[in-house]
Amino acid sequence: MSSLVTEQRGVVLPGRRRRLALFATFALMGGSAAYLMPSAVAWEQAAAGVTLLAVVAGLSALWSP
Amino acid sequence: MVGTILYVVNVDRENGRGRGVLWAHLLAYLVGSTLVGGLLGAVGALLTPQAATPTRTLAVLGATGVAALLYGLGELSLLRVPTPRVRRQVPSGLRLTMRRRKLMAVVYGFELGVGFTTYVTATTFYVVALWIVLAGSPLLGVLTMMGFGLGRAVPMLMLSRYRGDTAWRSRLIEGLEGWTPLVHLANGLILGFCGASFLVAGLITR
Numbered sequence: 001m002s003s004l005v006t007e008q009r010g011v012v013l014p015g016r017r018r019r020l021a022l023f024a025t026f027a028l029m030g031g032s033a034a035y036l037m038p039s040a041v042a043w044e045q046a047a048a049g050v051t052l053l054a055v056v057a058g059l060s061a062l063w064s065p
Numbered sequence: 066m067v068g069t070i071l072y073v074v075n076v077d078r079e080n081g082r083g084r085g086v087l088w089a090h091l092l093a094y095l096v097g098s099t100l101v102g103g104l105l106g107a108v109g110a111l112l113t114p115q116a117a118t119p120t121r122t123l124a125v126l127g128a129t130g131v132a133a134l135l136y137g138l139g140e141l142s143l144l145r146v147p148t149p150r151v152r153r154q155v156p157s158g159l160r161l162t163m164r165r166r167k168l169m170a171v172v173y174g175f176e177l178g179v180g181f182t183t184y185v186t187a188t189t190f191y192v193v194a195l196w197i198v199l200a201g202s203p204l205l206g207v208l209t210m211m212g213f214g215l216g217r218a219v220p221m222l223m224l225s226r227y228r229g230d231t232a233w234r235s236r237l238i239e240g241l242e243g244w245t246p247l248v249h250l251a252n253g254l255i256l257g258f259c260g261a262s263f264l265v266a267g268l269i270t271r
Contacts, residue, residue, distance in 0.1 A: 011243060013141070013246045026254045027257040027260065027261035029258055031264070033258075034261070035265050039269050042122060042269075043122070046125075046126055046129070046266060047205060047208075049263065050192075050196045053255065054213040054216065058214065060216075060251075061180075061187075062186075063242075063244070064154070064183070
């Protein structure tokens with residue numbers, strides 16, 4: 001199952017290698033973005049990033065069983 | 066969870082009464098999340114040194130970054146990562162025993178807003194909590210966790226606009242279940258992005 005395959009109902013994740021490649025791509029983008037930012041705003045950048053994570057965590061809670 | 070909550074917060078409206086219960090529930094999300102954010106920040110302030118040195122920046126951003134990367138891999142089912150996740154849910158039977166509906170909605174909202182005592186879908190929540198403790202600032206904790214409370218409240222507010230019956234709620238829950246893998250994928254990728262950015266930011270700060 002190496003591609004986005006749909007079952008009878010719902011969404012199925014891409015295959016393991018593709019998930020890893022997607023993760024690496026996103027991590028590379030995040031690392032590059034931080035590298036290009038001035039280091040003086042590292043804390044502010046982290047605070048903004050964590051707030052984004054908090055919002056995403058809150059939105060994801062809609063899928064709690 | 067969403068089925069119980071939508072029933073509790075909407076039953077008054079379905080009976081032709083106001084939206085007070087809904088708003089009380091949404092407010093309780095924010096109170097619970099900001100309170101726990103402030104507490105985590107206060108605990109962090111007691112436990113961690115407050116001097117803004119490059120070493121501390123590296124330690125805080127580095128630890129948060131590594132945790133985010135590991136949990137990101139966990140969200141994508143690429144790695145088994147231990148979590149403090151609890152299996153408990155808000156007690157749905159409360160709606161049968163508690164008579165004051167507004168109070169019940171507040172209890173549900175507060176507990177869900179706190180987050181630690183009930184099951185959370187994404188481990189992203191624990192990365193946020195770790196950062197708040199390591200940053201050691203109650204104010205930052207309150208502001209950050211307000212994002213969690215808002216994230217919980219907004220979908221509930223939008224869903225409550227629909228006057229659905231029990232059958233509609235069942236269909237909604239079934240529909241949501243199908244999208245769960247995508248929710249984990251999105252969380253994993255966002256954690257990967259943010260984790261790498263925290264780690265690099267910590268490493269380049271001098």
